[in-house]
Amino acid sequence: QKEVEQNSGPLSVPEGAIASLNCTYSDRGSQSFFWYRQYSGKSPELIMFIYSNGDKEDGRFTAQLNKASQYVSLLIRDSQPSDSATYLCAVSLSSASKIIFGSGTRLSIRP
């Protein structure tokens, strides 16, 4: 089982709709969870992090964490064409000082 799993997509969402990105992880002891956005040809940039169970909102973005189910998601409300990118889920490992990235979900917002 991969340590961090994401659906590779592409996920196509109409402009203005809600985009929902999902991620599962295998390390039950993980404490920190991140969502990075990566535009084509660019470097990853952090858009959200979450440490506690529940929802965390920041503008149009909401991160959701369920540690019992080992599941973290990212919701993007009112999707814009500029949200089209690859979204990388990253999880810290309890056994080592590092974070593991998923393979990313490619999101495409269609006008």
Place this chain on the structure above:
Amino acid sequence: DTAVSQTPKYLVTQMGNDKSIKCEQNLGHDTMYWYKQDSKKFLKIMFSYNNKELIINETVPNRFSPKSPDKAHLNLHINSLELGDSAVYFCASSLAGEGNEQFFGPGTRLTVL
């Protein structure tokens, strides 16, 4: 500019050559990383240094040798380059400790012919 910088941005070279990539951060971070991102966009950690000391060394061929002259710099030297080394290499930095945001450099696209 406050950032993580890498040089060169592009590197095209022949198999068997030796090359280096340099990374510098002026964010005052203690920890620096090298990641490899392959053609399928999978971002995999290679090395991590904390205050010039190696703390993570993933299963990477020993042709790859990182060097950290000080906590603001982390360079990557690659010997005897192979076709499979072609990828984008990202440097990143963060404050020490689990769970801190990592800031990424712009990446170095390495192409081995």
